[in-house]
Amino acid sequence: MTDPVGEAAIGRAFREESGRSVATLIRVFGQIDIAEDAVQDAFATALRVWPRDGLPPNPGGWITTTARRCAIDRLRRDGRGRELLKELAVLDGPDEVEEAPEVADDRLRLIFTCCHPALAPEAQVALTLRLLGGLRTEEVARAFLVAEPAMAQRLVRAKRKIKLARIPYRVPRDHELPARLRSVLAVLYLIYNTGAAEFRAEAIRLARVLGSLMPDEPEATGLLALLLLTESRFRTRVADDGSLVLLRDQDRTRWDRALIDEGHALVRACLRRDRPGPYQLQAAINAVHTDAGSFPATDWAQILALYDQLLALAPTPVVALNRAIAVGEVHGPRAALDLVDELDLPDYHAFHATRADLLRRLGRAGDAAAAYAAAAALAPNPAERAYLAARAAALRQGG
Structure with missing residues (x-):
């Protein structure tokens, strides 16, 4: 006993x-x-x-x-x-x-069932959290900022859809796997980006499960590396008073070296393959950041080269915005602002925050203050809102 x-x-x-x-x-x-x-x-x-x-x-x-x-x-x-x-x-x-190897296959089948493209993306995330993450309906509801009865109905509809559409409980066939794996990886990344500690931990745990079940899939390894390297810096992003701390100001001695070492090893392993995928490239970008002993020591030229590859694979406005930030560090704020102003991201707070920083560096204080205020109005959490509003106020006051 x-x-x-x-x-x-x-x-x-x-x-x-x-x-x-x-x-x-x-x-x-x-x-x-x-x-x-x-x-x-x-x-x-x-x-x-x-x-x-x-x-x-x-x-x-x-x-x-x-x-x-x-x-x-x-x-x-x-x-x-x-x-x-x-x-x-x-x-x-x-x-x-x-508890045979078949059990591992069972979990892999269930991951792909939860993330079937016939289900809406929000249903994929919710069902994965509920069935594989072991989260209660109320916890899943809290992650989505919806009432528990509404989430319960969403889960019921998703399970009914699986039954009525006869979505198979199996790992996709080889020719289906690349497209279906993208959905699974995207769901796990969305779970991590809810931001709450318990969901970040669940996303990392599920990414470890997926990586162990599919060791020959470099994008699965890339996602795990990305989550570990992102998590390694998480506790330094917010100060004790709840205010936001930017990457350039974070205390790098408090970064989690065990997670960084593991993430770097995974990046080295998966980047040996030809034509790395989006998650591998994002992990590599984070590896460069976490390899630098200080913000000025960051190899921005390497980061920009990685973003060039990522933008070719995933030509989205958000990737272009992140690439523009790297351009600003390599070629200066004027070149970066020209790229940012070409993007159509009016409802994305990071777009306005990036413009604000570039305008500030160019000495355009009034325009920068307006951009910071626009970013604060769209920011998703109190720490970011407070930081951006303070930057706007400081510029208006001549700070």
């Missing part, structure tokens, strides 16, 4: 193991709702049993086996459920659900 465990330990186990268990039970029973309800029942049982008996040697196997029994018990009590049991013949199978 192991030491007794509390609700916090059981909650961590749920977050770490529920996605694996749900994926396995979807394979066994063929239906998301049955699998999800059974795993919830299993963790309710764990809340009663584990504090008394201690953490089992294999928590994931215990949850999956218990969930399978819970699902069978539920189906036995329902007429249509009994028919399903006969069709599946799960009663004749072994009581213990093996």
Whole structure:
């Protein structure tokens, strides 16, 4: 018998193991709702049993086996459920659900099912968080800034769409994989960029799962490297008083060197391939930033060369804006402002903030103040709004 465990330990186990268990039970029973309800029942049982008996040697196997029994018990009590049991013949199978390589395949199948292009992007993100991330509906709702009942309905519609459209629970065939993998990577990146600590951690964990399941996919490795290198600097982006700290002013001694070292190793591994993809290039850009001991020591010429490659692959206005920032460091603010003014991003706060910084560097204080104010009005979080508004006020006052 192991030491007794509390609700916090059981909650961590749920977050770490529920996605694996749900994926396995979807394979066994063929239906998301049955699998999800059974795993919830299993963790309710764990809340009663584990504090008394201690953490089992294999928590994931215990949850999956218990969930399978819970699902069978539920189906036995329902007429249509009994028919399903006969069709599946799960009663004749072994009581213990093996933690074999097939389980890893189950999670990979579920990732691709959640991120099927037939589902709306916001549904892909929500369903991935719910089923693979082990997040409660209320947590997913909070990430999307919507009410819990609205998120519950969104999840119900997504699962109904999977059932009615007969979206297959499988890894795409080879010829489908490149396009489908892009959706999966985009969803994980969106999850990370919600900004909340728990969602950043979930995105990194799921990216690790995907990377371990698809070790020969360099873009999966690139995404993991990008998330690790971004996360390495996260705690220095906001000061103790909640104010925003720009990259040039961050205390680099507080960057997480373990994450940086891991991210650099992944970048070196995935960039050995020909024609690196967008996530590999973004990871490489972050690797250059985190390799510099100070802002002036940053190799901006290398960053600009990487952005040239990225813009050729992903010719979006946001990538062009980021490239213009690098142009400003290499060729000066006038050249960068000419590029920025060609972009159509009126509702993007970073567009106005970039213009403001370039205008300030060119000595156009009045125009810069107006651009900072426009950026503050569009900024997504209080720290950025406060920083940008303060810059606008300082310029108006001659600071």
